[in-house]
Each structure stands twice: as C-alpha cells, then as structure tokens.
Amino acid sequence: MAQYQVLVVDDSAFMRKVISDLIEEDPLFTVMGTAKTGREAIAKVKELRPDAVTMDVEMPEMNGLDALKHIMEETPVPVIMLSSLTSDGARETILALERGAVDFVRKPSGSISLDVFKVKLLLHEKLRIAVAVNLKSRTMSSVKVAKDELVVLSDAGSRLPTRQSVPAVLKPNRIGPVQKLVAIGTSTGGPRALQQVLSALPEHFPAPILIVQHMPPKFTHSLALRLDSLSRIRVVEAEDGQELRNGTAYIAPGGWHMHLAKNDRTSGYQVKLTKEEPRSGHRPSVDVLFESLLPYVTTLPIHTVLMTGMGSDGAKGMKALKAAGSHASIAESEETCVVYGMPRSAVEQQCVDYVLPVTEIPRKLTELLPST
Template identity: 65%
Template sequence: MTKHKVLVVDDSVFMRKIISDLIKEDERFEVIDTAKNGLEAVDKTKRLKPDVVTLDIEMPEMNGLDALRLIMADTPVPVVMLSSLTEEGAKETIAALEMGAVDFVRKPSGSISLDLFKVKALLLDKLSIAVQTRVSKISAPPVVPRPIIQPPKPLFVDNKPKELSEKTYGGRIERLVAIGTSTGGPRALQQVVSALPEHFPAPVLIVQHMPPNFTKSLAMRLDSTSQIKVTEACDGDRLQNGVAYIAPGGWHMILKKDDMGYKIRLTKDEPRSGHRPSVDMLFDSLLPYRELKRHVVLMTGMGSDGAKGMQALRQAGALSTIAESNETCVVYGMPRAAVELGCVTHQLPLYQIAAKLTELVTQDYHSKT
C-alpha cells in the first residue's frame, strides 16, 4: 500500500514530535519531514511535494497564514490547520479556511500540551479526508453581477432589533433559503453569502459542520463581507428577511412556528449521521411549512448529510434544490449524494449559486412590490 506523505509544520520541537508520532501510528501515512516556521514550510512543500501538510498558525519568521497564502498560490496542496481554542485562534482558523485550507484540528490547550493525544482520531480522520480533496491555485472567481433589490414599502412599523436594523427590513416571511455544507464550506459560504444582494427577500438558514466558537467567528467574518446580515443563531430568534442565521457548533438548528411567526429552536438532541448541527435535522424541520417558498442548497462536504432531507423537501414541494457541481467542490460528497437520489433541480458551480438563488427567490417578488 502506498502511504500518503505528510509534512508537519510547528515551531515547537516537542509538538512536531507529538504530531509526527501520532501520524506514524497510522499505516496509511508517513511523515516525510518537518518544518519549524512558515518559510521552511513553503520551501519544503515546493521541494518535497507532500500529499498533505499540517500547519500551525503562530510561528516565528513567517506565520501559518502567510505560509498558507504562498503555498496555495504557488504549489497548492491539502492543508490541515492546527488551531487554538481562543477567540483569536478561531478567527485565524476561519481566515485559513477561506484561503484554501481543507480543515482544522483544535489544540486542546497550549501548544506543547500532551492533551493532543486526545484528538488523535480526529487528526487522522481530517488527514484521510484531506488527501481525497481537490485543491487548486487560489484565483478570483468569475464576476457575476449582483442585482439590486429595492425593499418593499412597509405596511406597518417594524420593531426589529437594533443590532439587525442596518442590513435588514421587515415584512412577512414568504420565502426561505436553507444551506448545508461541511468540508470546504467556509470558503464556499464566503463566495455565496457575500454575493447575495442587499434587501434579499428571505431569511437564510445555514448549517456548517463546525465546533462551538468557530461558528461565531464564521458568522462575524461573513457579516463583515456581506450586504445581508449574518449572525450566529440563538434559540428563539425570530426570522427576518435579509438575515442569514448560522447554526452554532454543538447545537441542532430547526424551524418552528407560533402565532407570532417563524422562529429558530436550538436543541441538544443526539447527533445525526455523526453531526450536531446536522443538515438533515434542519431540512426535515422545514417539511411542514408548505406555505413557504423553500429553496434548498447543498455544497461541498464529505458524507451525505442533507441529501435525504433535500429529497424529502423536494417531494414536499420545495421550489428549488441546488447542488454544487463536482467541478468546484473541495469534496464532492454531500452534493453527489443528493444528485444520486435524483432530487436536484440545479447542479451549479459555486460561483453561479448566489445569482441563481437570487433569481429563483425573487422571481415572484417584483410583481408584489
């Protein structure tokens, strides 16, 4: 059996040994070398051509983010980041994922902690996924014009929360978009959500497989680059048009309805298909609400979470079901599962999804405004 070649990058001698020893215990991998900073990482990636790189973020001379940027621009290779549990660590990890890193593994505590053994299974799992992914040189996607949508004239005084007031508007919830994604998702979401136009006439519910804390940083990052409002969902949030809600790590997000309208419920129910949050949990919760014009999207990710939920929604009258096409997926798993179930109405490359969503969601909107 041919082993996958791994380059381990960390400024700590002790951590380089710990990580290398963990990887060597799996017969699928071999550590071909180590590097102590970003400069060495860039040089050795170019010379040794590893199948996958584990990359620390905080390092002297050149940090992990700068090294990742150079690697992805010159000699792209699957990269798994090693992330701290701090808020700043989460922000840097989100930045790394947007720059092309495949995934990340959290350091349980400090950079020389023996607790890293606790994440051995996770590290090996991420490496096995990484070597199956498609990476390419980072380049700008094709430019797709963003349509301008005028908000409807208010029929009543909208007492929306002040923190959401700048990017949102009131009005009846008649349409809804639900998106599910996993490996490669942060970069995909950046491209799709940031391209949605201001006054997008629907709420957007998003499940991204990601641990606690990181979903908050993801929401903050997307909000800073988007015309619509993006927030990490809270239990009891009332849906508003022009707001994207990201399921918090460790919680399922489902849709509920009461006399006041639609709201978000967060639950600690058992993981589904190994995930919490689960895309299928979100999609299944949308089934009763046939009065909503529902649009469902599955993007890059390992496994099949969301495929059965998409099929059920299609059978329950969802207006559109969109799967990211193989050509742009980092991992063509979740979308492929939906395609194989025959429930996909549109297969699109990533750079066309936002425009298609806008077209579909707004096709009956202008006739009412």
C-alpha cells in the same frame, strides 16, 4: 507501507513530536519532514512535495496564514491547520480556510490522554479527506475581483462592486413578513463556499437563510462574524428563539441542532436550538434542519442548497422536502466542490433541480427569489 507523506509545521519541538507521532499511528501516513517557521515550510513544500501539510498558525518569521497563502499560490498542496480553542484561534482558522486550507484540527493539550486520542482520530480523518480533495477547487480563481473588492449581485441580478468590509450600519433591518426561505447545508470546504455565495447576494435579499456548517463551537461564531463583514446581507450565529428576518443568514451554532419553528406570538418564524443526539455524527445536522422544514412546505416556499462536504448529510432531508412539494433544490457541482460528497448524495437521490458551480449559486438564488 505508508502511501502518503506529510510535512509537519510547528514552532514547538514538543508539538512537532506529538503531531508526528499521532500521524504515524495511521499506517496510511508517514511524516517526511518538519518545519518550524512559515518560511521554512514554504521551502520544504517546494523541495519535498508532500501529499499533505499540517500547519500551525503562530510561528516566528512568517506565520501560518502567510505561509499558507504562498503555498497555495506557488506549490498547492492540501493543508490542515492546527487551531487553538481561543477566540483568536477561531478567527485565524476561518481566515486560513478562506485562503485555501482544506480543514482544521484543534491542537492537543499534550497532557490529557483522552484529548490527544480525540485529536488523533480527527487528524487521521482530516488527513484522509485532504489527500483526496479536489485541489483545483482550492486554487482556481473563480471570481476575478480586485484585492480590496468583491462582486455583489444587484436585485436585478447584475454585478455591482463593493468594498470588502461592509459596515453593519449600511445593512437594512428588513422586518417585513417572511414569505419564503432558503436553507443551506455544507461541510468540508464550506466556509469558502459560503463566502462566495453570501457575499454575492444583494442587501435586499427577500428571504431568511438558514445554514448548517459542520463546525465546532466558537468557530461558527467567528465564521458568522467574518461572513457578515464580507456580505451585504446580515450574517449571524443563530440564537434560540430568534425571530427570522428577510435579508439575514443564520448559522447554526456548533454543538446545537437548528430547527425552524413557528412563532405563535408574532405569526412569524423563529429559530429553535436543541441538544438532541448527533445525526450521522453531526450536531448541527443538515438533515435535522431540513426535516424541521417539512411542516411548513405547503405554506412557505422553501429553497434548499447542498454544497461541498464529505458524507451524505442533507440528502435525505432534501429528498423528503422535494417529495413534500418544496421549491427549487440546488447542488454544488463537482468541479468547484472541495469534497463532492453531500451534493453527489443528493444528485443520486434524484431530488436536485439545479447542479451549479458555486459561483453560479447566488445568481440562481437571486433569479428564483427576486426582490419585490
């Protein structure tokens, strides 16, 4: 007997049928109802109280993004977004994750059986995660700011207000030598956690930041653009051979492993991207990134962070780095994790120096890496 009930929201009758059939192939779930508009979705969530919702983005009357906002404010429930493969679809998906969606699944084409099979497996996986998430972490107002503002830490660690959209021309291009490094790994719930951390760092943050977020191609590009618009530091999707700069965050592109490499020409550091086999099902992998830092531990102070995410990716790499002499290691605490998997694995490996709620991580990084 099914244990969890799902509401399917899509303006296409065909897609409602496809998604419903895919969901019910997992005996753990049953589709309790459907909705074809955002307004209808809001009403049915209140009426039916489902355990999870799958939500399309483009719908008449009210789109999925606006419906999601109302649902998370009024009747919080785990929501999985159905995203198209287009650039517009990727941008909308990133916004949905900011607004409280647990995760997303690319919409099936409906015509290619292999594509539908892959979507089915992902949908079942994401739904199983969704019904077990820490929903409080999606709805809690952990940062109290005005609608059009965010909070940024100054170089001294005090709070400074700034406009939500930060023009790139205001961002300094710090070309000084790289003398320390931060590496961050995250998965489910990561986009929102990354926003809370990166948007609170000062523009003169004195180190590059290497980031692995489990996410497919195109979506990492949209994530980087969105985070860059919200942050004082630069945020970019990493490119092979790219020279590392202080005050810049580099997000590993979906489908590629990211490594740290020495640039013999400049004596600095650069990004190396590879297509090695996925590690524990992930490419990019946090463990692959962390392991690539091992040769530099004795000459480059390295600080590692693991935040919300299913599984244990990054824990082994963090432990190896700690054993080799890396500097501070930080794990996001259970209270703010959407899924307390990756950070918990690191804590269990006994390689974590600080366990902090996500809102305290930027303050700790600013304290550990003061601007000179």
